[in-house]
Structure formats: structure tokens, C-alpha cells
Amino acid sequence: MPRGTLGGLELLVLSALARIDDEAYGVPIADAIEKHSGSEVSLGSVYLALERLERKGFVTSRLGEPTAERGGRAKTYFKITAKGLREVRRARQTLINLWSGAPAFERNPS
């Protein structure tokens, strides 16, 4: 990834946040990753990635109100920052550049 700033799961989480386009908490983020990757993701790992992204200034968080259907636990809402959006765009462009014209993809398009 560009400048070595984003790990694999961090990029997935940041991309999911960019898709949701508003504040999101763990469940919709994990749902978005699972829907597009086709495999189960651990919520614990998603939160760890979110913590790292927050430390890097790519996302911000705020605590919501506790609700009964969640066993009285509050949601933590995350929002992608302008810096995070720039980073995910840069990563996307890097991947597109790397993939375009790669012989392995040309030979086996599926």
C-alpha cells in the first residue's frame, strides 16, 4: 500500500466506511465487508483495525446511547475523515495501476 500506511483489513474497513457514506458502527461495517468479500469477518478484528485507523487520523469516533436490544451497550459510531478518504483513494489508484496490464490477470480473467 502507498507509504506502507494501510494494512489489508484496514483498507477493507476504510473502503466499507467510504461506501456507507455516513456514520457507521461495527455491524454495518462487518456486513459490508462480508457482503463484498464473501467471507466471515471477526468483529474483534474490525474494531482493532478501526482503533488503528483512528490513531492514524483516518477515522473519528463517537459513543452513541445504550439500547436495550444490545444488552444495554452503546454503539460506537465511526466516520471517515478527509485524510482517510484521501488515503483510500490513493490505495485504490495504486491497486488499479498495479493490476492493469498484469500478465497474470490477462491470462486468467476469471
Place this chain on the structure above:
Amino acid sequence: MSAPPRLASWLLNQFLLGEHRDSIIGDLTERYIKQPSSLWYWRQATTAIIVSFVAQALAHIWLVLGVLGLSLLIPRAYVMFLLDSVMAVHQILARALLNWSIEAGVTWLYDYSVVLVGFALGSLILCGVFGVLALLLVRRRPHERGLMLSVLIMSCIAQGFPALSGTVRQFLNAPTSPLPVFLLFVHSFFMFVVVPYSILTGGRRPSERP
């Protein structure tokens, strides 16, 4: 509305670490209610606990090493400084139990009185020491409570394994005697249940204290 598996929820409440622990538990509960699957919940709970433990341990590596060192030092300090005094008390109590078992006609206790008192006394001291250590550590570093208690519990369980395997080997060498089975049961119960529970009890959150 179905509730998530109770044991998995208890483990999450006790051992999930990090600033977002409440939100993770809430998210898991919300998802479980939408799509109830005990297997999914267990998988998610165990992964979350392991991931959060590794992340916190790496973030506080010196604290982990310090707690680990203390937990390894305590049993050795006990053997070096306290064992003689404890053995003297042990002899008095074992003799008293033997005399009582003879008077009361409880024949099965004849063989077990020394071992039983030894295990009970040693384990009580170990539970007390680790409980107090947990209390002191949690008071000093309340934010790292979960991490320190997890390290203490894992260390105690790991220290129980050599004695457990020794007892198993002894039983395999002399399978006719019921004594090793008895020792195995008592020792496992203390090292894998009672001592960890005393650590959790000693290290309760300040708000949970009566």
C-alpha cells in the same frame, strides 16, 4: 428474543479488553438476535478475546512481563520462605484429621488425610496470595485490569500443567491405586478452577465491590 450463549457472554465480559469492549459485546448481541447461531457467537467471542489480548499485550509488553514474572516468582518464594512453617501446620492438621477419622471410623480417610490436608492448605495459600496480588495490581493499574488478570490466570493454569502431567504419569505407572486419580482431580480443580476464580474475585472492578 433469544439470548447469546451464557458462558461465551461471561467470558467476553471478563476477558475482552480494549476501549471498545462494550461496543463489541453490543454488536455481537445485536447480530446474534438477528441471526441466532451459537457456533457463530462462540467463534466471534473467542476470536475477539484473543485478538484484543494480543493487541493489549503488545501495547503493554513490560507490564505483561512484570506480572508474568511476579506470578512465576510467588510459588518459588513460597517454597523458599514459607514451606517449612506451612509443613509444621500441615503435620498438626493432618494428625488431627487422622485421629478424628480413626475415632469416627471413616476408614477411607486413613490413606488420604495427609494428602488432603496438604492440598487444601497449599491451595488455600496459593488462592489467597494470588487473590491479594490481583487486588493490589488492579488497584494500582485499574485500566489494565483485564490484561493483568488474564496474564495471571494463564500463568497459573500453565504452572499447573507439569504437576498434572506428573500425576497422569504416576497413575499410568500404577493404575491400580485410586490415590493418583484423587490427586489428579483435586489438583486440576484447584489449578484450573479455584485459583483462577480467586484471581478474578480478588481483581473485581472497584464498582463491583460490596
